[in-house]
Amino acid sequence: MAQKKESFIKTKIIFLFFTSFFSMIFFSNIKFIYFAPLLIFLFYNISFASILWIACLVGFIQDLFSEAFFGINAILYLLSSIILYRGKKYFNDKPINLSIFTWIFSIIFSVLSPILFFIFDKKINLSITWLITDVILYPAIDGIYAFLFFAMPILFFEYLKKTGYKNLWIGLKTKIFRRSQKAQ
Secondary structure, X not given: OHHHHHHHHHXXXXXXXXXXXXXXXXXXXXXXXXXHHXXXXXXXXXXXXXXXXXXXXXXXXXXXXXXXXXXHHHHHHHHHHHHHHHHHHHOOOOHHHHHHHHHHHHHHHHHHHHHHHXXXXXXXXXXXXXXXXXXHHHHHHHHHHHHHHHHHHHHHHHHHHHHOXXXXXXXXXXXXXXXXXXXX
């Protein structure tokens, strides 16, 4: 039983990684923090040291597709993970909390960004517009992104695991059959 659960967790991790990666490629014009839901899911499944390595790795992957200084996303993911890892005790390991925790991760990521850009000598204009967009609006969009692309598929996979794939198909056929009978 434990091996099945571990296999299911590995499947979810692989799904989350590829969803993050392909959403980074296909939605590159939208300012998401693409790998935040993956890191948050991993907070509950692997050690702190492993989280730090993976945070650096996904940051470097995002840096490859970014126009910012190379390494800045890796540092931001690393610092955000260090700050938030202890906060996992306030959120249970449910897919629905993934979006809330992603929202918080995104806020911290957004607050740390101008600090690091300032350190790397890039001029930053901090204004009320920046505060509204980068600290309020974009983190909310990241939370919605995490809910739609990560939490909902995980809930669906867990539902399929519980009921089975055959039962899903039988349930769909039964509902379609009932609707067709009502239409006649």
